[in-house]
Amino acid sequence: MLGLLLSPGSSAYGTNSSDWDDLEVVFDETITFTPKNDERLIRSRTALSINTSVSGVDFNTSTTFAPSDSADPAVRQEFDLKYGIGELKSNSEGVFDSSINGLNYLLQQGSLEREYFSISPLLLLEYVKSEDSYGSGFGFELDGSTREKTNLNVSIYFGMDSYLKEIHDPTAKGSGYYIINEEDTGLSEFPFGSALIEISDVSLGPCAVRNRTKFMRGEGFLFSGFSFDLIKDKGPLSSRAYVYFTDQKNTVTLVPTFRIRGAGWDIIADFGGKFESEAAKLEKLEVRGIKFSSWLDDNLKIFGTTALAGKMKKEKGARQLYLRAEDYKLGRSFGEIAKKHLFEEVKWSDVFSLEYRSSNSGNRDESVSLDFYLKDNNFGLHTVNGLAFFEVSDDLTVQAGIKLSTNKGLEKILFNLVQNF
Numbered sequence: 297m298l299g300l301l302l303s304p305g306s307s308a309y310g311t312n313s314s315d316w317d318d319l320e321v322v323f324d325e326t327i328t329f330t331p332k333n334d335e336r337l338i339r340s341r342t343a344l345s346i347n348t349s350v351s352g353v354d355f356n357t358s359t360t361f362a363p364s365d366s367a368d369p370a371v372r373q374e375f376d377l378k379y380g381i382g383e384l385k386s387n388s389e390g391v392f393d394s395s396i397n398g399l400n401y402l403l404q405q406g407s408l409e410r411e412y413f414s415i416s417p418l419l420l421l422e423y424v425k426s427e428d429s430y431g432s433g434f435g436f437e438l439d440g441s442t443r444e445k446t447n448l449n450v451s452i453y454f455g456m457d458s459y460l461k462e463i464h465d466p467t468a469k470g471s472g473y474y475i476i477n478e479e480d481t482g483l484s485e486f487p488f489g490s491a492l493i494e495i496s497d498v499s500l501g502p503c504a505v506r507n508r509t510k511f512m513r514g515e516g517f518l519f520s521g522f523s524f525d526l527i528k529d530k531g532p533l534s535s536r537a538y539v540y541f542t543d544q545k546n547t548v549t550l551v552p553t554f555r556i557r558g559a560g561w562d563i564i565a566d567f568g569g570k571f572e573s574e575a576a577k578l579e580k581l582e583v584r585g586i587k588f589s590s591w592l593d594d595n596l597k598i599f600g601t602t603a604l605a606g607k608m609k610k611e612k613g614a615r616q617l618y619l620r621a622e623d624y625k626l627g628r629s630f631g632e633i634a635k636k637h638l639f640e641e642v643k644w645s646d647v648f649s650l651e652y653r654s655s656n657s658g659n660r661d662e663s664v665s666l667d668f669y670l671k672d673n674n675f676g677l678h679t680v681n682g683l684a685f686f687e688v689s690d691d692l693t694v695q696a697g698i699k700l701s702t703n704k705g706l707e708k709i710l711f712n713l714v715q716n717f
Contacts, residue, residue, distance in 0.1 A: 447494075585608065
């Protein structure tokens with residue numbers, strides 16, 4: 297198993313065949329025009345991807361060129377190598393970028409998959425900017441399930457730990473892990489990082505239970521959280537409760553949520569409360585908002601999200617031009633409470649979208665959408681977005697978008713071209 301983990305590609309090339317099973321080259325050009333004061337900023341982002349499969353080995357590489365004044369490295373080279381031998385699989389991924397003139401990280405992961413479980417050791421080599429040096433760590437991830445579909449996931453890391461911001465924030469570029477860097481610990485001494493245990497889909501009569509418990513270096517027990525699906529898939533009403541125990545203030549957090557579904561609409565509500573050692577408080581019922589959708593005909597859809605409590609969220613880093621009303625979130629989720637970097641609140645209170653989808657005579661998809669953003673529940677128009685998508689041919693797709701503000705006028709024009717060779 298460790299040999300598979302540490303020796304990428306050695307056994308995969310043991311065949312006599314060297315046929316190119318597949319080769320795909322993708323050119324992606326995105327141009328953004330942003331008026332700013334008296335300036336007109338035009339930025340381009342170019343990406344060239346090569347995906348190929350040779351003798352059972354899948355290799356993908358992508359090179360991205362960004363403006364020199366952007367937050368991303370001017371040149372970023374990503375690669376991914378996958379192969380398998382029976383139930384054993386290996387995956388190598390890494391990134392080179394111009395900000396450090398070299399390797400950003402190399403992550404090597406193996407896996408052994410059986411009918412009811414899989415185990416994946418992983419090894420990380422990553423550049424630590426504060427030390428201008430490289431550090432390493434390793435871990436094990438175990439996934440298992442019973443015949444009754446109860447799932448168990450265990451992750452244990454040494455010398456490293458999961459970095460939630462890089463996992464859930466598209467604006468953060470990295471391996472999804474970080475190297476432990478402390479005064480009394482070298483960058484490659486492999487101290488204990490963390491252990492996360494997740495149990496899901498435990499059936500207790502009509503109730504489905506899920507648990508997340510985490511232990512962390514320096515803190516020991518960090519939290520234990522339970523999710524209870526009290527009413528699940530039972531007609532229009534569903535209800536879920538979250539209970540969290542933490543070691544810091546002997547605090548129990550209880551969050552009951554309710555969701556009522558109808559023909560094309562949802563109403564989402566929840567409580568929020570904390571029970572501490574000296575006080576207990578259960579807040580009022582909060583109707584977070586309403587979501588609705590309806591097909592006006594076979595090709596035209598209207599949908600909307602209204603945040604009555606003023607707490608509408610989107611996935612962190614997601615670009616507004618690519619989002620429709622249904623992509624915005626109102627209710628809480630089990631992962632959101634435990635993972636801080638999943639979502640971010642937005643400044644608008646209502647989003648309504650019109651989307652037209654069709655296939656032309658060549659069965660190529662076309663879509664045009666208009667999004668209307670309102671602020672402070674007063675039906676005052678804040679922003680209008682438009683996005684059009686066309687499959688010009690089997691190998692060429694084009695996207696064009698525009699963002700208009702009632703205060704600033706034209707805010708952004710976007711053009712995206714993707715060519716497959």
